[in-house]
Amino acid sequence: KAGVTQTPRYLIKTRGQQVTLSCSPISGHRSVSWYQQTPGQGLQFLFEYFSETQRNKGNFPGRFSGRQFSNSRSEMNVSTLELGDSALYLCASSSPGTYNEQFFGPGTRLTVL
Amino acid sequence: AQTVTQSQPEMSVQEAETVTLSCTYDTSESDYYLFWYKQPPSRQMILVIRQEAYKQQNATENRFSVNFQKAAKSFSLKISDSQLGDAAMYFCAYRSGRGSARQLTFGSGTQLTVLP
Numbered sequence: 001k002a003g004v005t006q007t008p009r010y011l012i013k014t015r016g017q018q019v020t021l022s023c024s025p026i027s028g029h030r031s032v033s034w035y036q037q038t039p040g041q042g043l044q045f046l047f048e049y050f051s052e053t054q055r056n057k058g059n060f061p062g063r064f065s066g067r068q069f070s071n072s073r074s075e076m077n078v079s080t081l082e083l084g085d086s087a088l089y090l091c092a093s094s095s096p097g098t099y100n101e102q103f104f105g106p107g108t109r110l111t112v113l
Numbered sequence: 114a115q116t117v118t119q120s121q122p123e124m125s126v127q128e129a130e131t132v133t134l135s136c137t138y139d140t141s142e143s144d145y146y147l148f149w150y151k152q153p154p155s156r157q158m159i160l161v162i163r164q165e166a167y168k169q170q171n172a173t174e175n176r177f178s179v180n181f182q183k184a185a186k187s188f189s190l191k192i193s194d195s196q197l198g199d200a201a202m203y204f205c206a207y208r209s210g211r212g213s214a215r216q217l218t219f220g221s222g223t224q225l226t227v228l229p
Contacts, residue, residue: 031215043204043219056214088156092217100208100215101148104158 001027004093004105012111018079021108025072025093031055032074033102034066037088046089049074078110086112115140117207119220126195127228133180134190134223136205144210147181147188148217153201161203164188166210192225200227 005024013019025032034046045058049068066076072093078085088109092102116139126132138147149161164172164181172179176193192199205220 033215033217035217042221043217045216045218048214048216056216058216090158092158094215100146101160101163102215102217103160104150107156109156 004091004103006089006091006105006108008108009106010109010111012113013081014113015081015083017081018077019081019110020075020077021089021091021110023074023076023091023093023105025074025091026095026103029093029095029103030072031094031100032068032072033092033094034074034076035090035092036060037090037107038086043090046076081112083112086110115142115145115207115209115218117205117218117220119205119223121223122221123224123226125226125228126192128195128197130195131191131193132195132225134192134203134205134225136188136190136220138186138188138205138207140186140207140209142209142211146208146210147179148206148208149177149179149188149190150204150206150219151199151201152204152222158204162190195227197227197229200225 007022031050033048037043048056052068063079068074088107090107091105094100118137145166147164151159162174178191180189202222206217
């Protein structure tokens with residue numbers, strides 16, 4: 001079974017631009033979560049989508065948004081980029097069942113100049 | 114809100130030796146899950162081991178085992194017979210067992226170096 005894939009792997013943008021990141025979950029997984037990882041703040045939860053609905057949201061400004069499609073693929077969008085948005089963005093898909101273990105993708109490294 | 118604390122930013126171990134990474138957490142919930150994830154230089158987060166709070170028996174996965182002390186809210190990871198491939202950043206994570214939310218709350222991580 002293929003793992004979680006994220007595209008693109010690396011991205012360079014300038015302040016004020018917007019960016020869209022994509023995540024394809026493991027086949028059969030309907031839940032997709034997004035995390036931001038920075039050296040200063042560590043790993044922080046952004047949001048979770050299940051069956052095209054946002055189920056949970058972390059403490060991030062409205063510039064961060066996401067969506068999920070009927071095939072469970074998810075995108076996250078960051079508008080009006082700031083230097084502090086430079087980070088590794090990780091996507092995780094969750095298996096159905098008791099443990100709901102999260103399986104992570106390789107991440108997208110976003111650099112904002 | 115739940116918090117996860119890893120008080121050891123860096124640890125080192127000699128190859129073939131045993132090392133223990135510490136993690137404490139704070140929660141008022143009784144139903145939850147705890148995880149250890151490994152993040153090597155490739156940045157791919159890999160699940161190492163999980164523990165259900167309702168289970169008293171400590172989880173074990175090959176060379177990896179945990180010491181889960183629910184009353185003390187402690188969840189340490191023991192790596193036996195350390196190998197060079199174990200070198201990575203290790204994150205302790207908490208997930209609530211209530212409701213449908215699957216978000217993980219992570220600790221700040223412990224960077225493990227394995228010395229040959």
